[in-house]
Amino acid sequence: MSNHIYTNFHGILLYRKPYKEHDLLIKFLTAEAGKKMFFVRGAMKPRFKMTADILPFTYGEYSGNLSPNGLSYIISALDISHYNNISQNIDLNAYATYIMGLIDAAFPDSTPIFRWFNQLFYGLRLIDHGIDPAIITNIFEIQLLPVFGVAPQLKHCVICGRSDLPMDFSEIYGGLLCENHFSMDPRRMHFDKRTIYYLRKFSVINLKQIRSIKVHHQVKQNLRMLLDDIYKNEVGLNLKSKHFLDQMNRFHI
Ligand SMILES: [Zn+2]
Known part of the structure; x- marks a missing residue:
């Protein structure tokens, strides 16, 4: 990935899907490029450093590689927040997930x-x-x-x-x-x-x-x-x- 140019983007996490044993596929709605699927290697490993940055109901600014068609990659989270009440309340969670x-x-x-x-x-x-x-x-x-x-x-x-x-x-x-x-x-x-x-x-x-x-x-x-x-x-x-x-x-x- 050394030749990739990283860009900053704004994303709202739409959903997460386990992939293989330790990885995650996550979908963001980005402000810049619409919906994008990201591959996050090692996301399910205990010492993964971006765990809080890609929890459900997270949004914010990230840096990564937005692929035109294939899977995109996140390199780091720059400024993220959580919809805290939504993530803690099953009713709100259900409405937000449906939307x-x-x-x-x-x-x-x-x-x-x-x-x-x-x-x-x-x-x-x-x-x-x-x-x-x-x-x-x-x-x-x-x-x-x-x-x-x-x-x-x-x-x-x-x-x-x-x-x-x-x-x-x-x-x-x-x-x-x-x-x-x-x-x-x-x-x-x-x-x-x-x-x-x-x-x-x-x-x-x-x-x-x-x-x-x-x-x-x-x-x-x-x-x-x-x-x-x-x-x-x-x-x-x-x-x-x-x-x-x-x-x-x-x-x-
Ligand atoms: Zn009429």
């Missing part, structure tokens, strides 16, 4: 996605600071839909374009229906005003600007039901981390 799984599923490796690096950085920070993780998760789910090729119309009525009337969501039409066109879909969601308000708001909200957010329980249930339908029927994603999250939430109730 990172969504981002991993949504984008190919080695494609710069700086906006999503920022969204993930601030999203995890909000969860770590005690903001409702179910809400932060909903925001990621809604904003990732266009990336998955499903782009519900949340700006105005899909039939007439009006946005000044009471609205409801229609799965068949893939977006909002205004009151004048409720009859077009008898199986529309029948959501209350607040649910529609948050559905629209979450589709455009910048996570960096959130300081606090409180949403009524019924709204949360409605959004959960709608997003589960859309992810199941239209996105077709089947993440282990989502099953775990669902199980965990059933267990709590």
